[in-house]
Amino acid sequence: MALEIERKFLLSEPLDSVIGSGKLKIRSEQRIEQTYLAMDDTQELRIRRITDLADGGVEYTHTFKRGSGMAREEVEYSISESLYEQVFRAFDAIPLTKNRITAEWEGLVVEIDIYDQLELTVVEVEFGSEEEANSFVPPSWFGRDIGAEKQYGNKTVWKSLQKKRQQEQ
Secondary structure (H helix, E strand, O other): OEEEEEEEEEOOOOHHHHHHOOOOEEEEEEEEEEEEEEEOOOEEEEEEEEEEOOOOOEEEEEEEEEOOOOEEEEEEEEEOHHHHHHHHHHHOOOOEEEEEEEEEEOOEEEEEEEEOOOOOEEEEEEEOOHHHHHHOOOOHHHOOEOOOOHHHOHHHHHHHHHHHHHHHO
């Protein structure tokens, strides 16, 4: 299994201001819809529909993650649209939706996620080692490190969407 080592920050400046300042070189923007199939404290299974906003290309993935904190095991692979749709319909869940901007900042690849269902914009950076991640000094505009704060985790946000839906029914 591949190891995903990332740090996550709560963007402290308006995104338009960060982009307008020239701090970032935008590489791509995607629309992501993700649904969790199963999860517990240390493992999760999810599916995603990822649409490239520049060319309209769509890809579908299935992901398994294990662990918690900054370093987790991750296996992700492509699935067909048909398989994605079958699983999505079977779970009848509200997908978590966000736009992801992949950009370059001072030679480092950063991903900025802008969530639809809540006012939240986060910056994620992946690293090759835990030592590299721990020694990284983020710029002030990244905001505070929220990697250990579970309320900002995708699966926590997704669970809250499902609870809200149940309360409305």
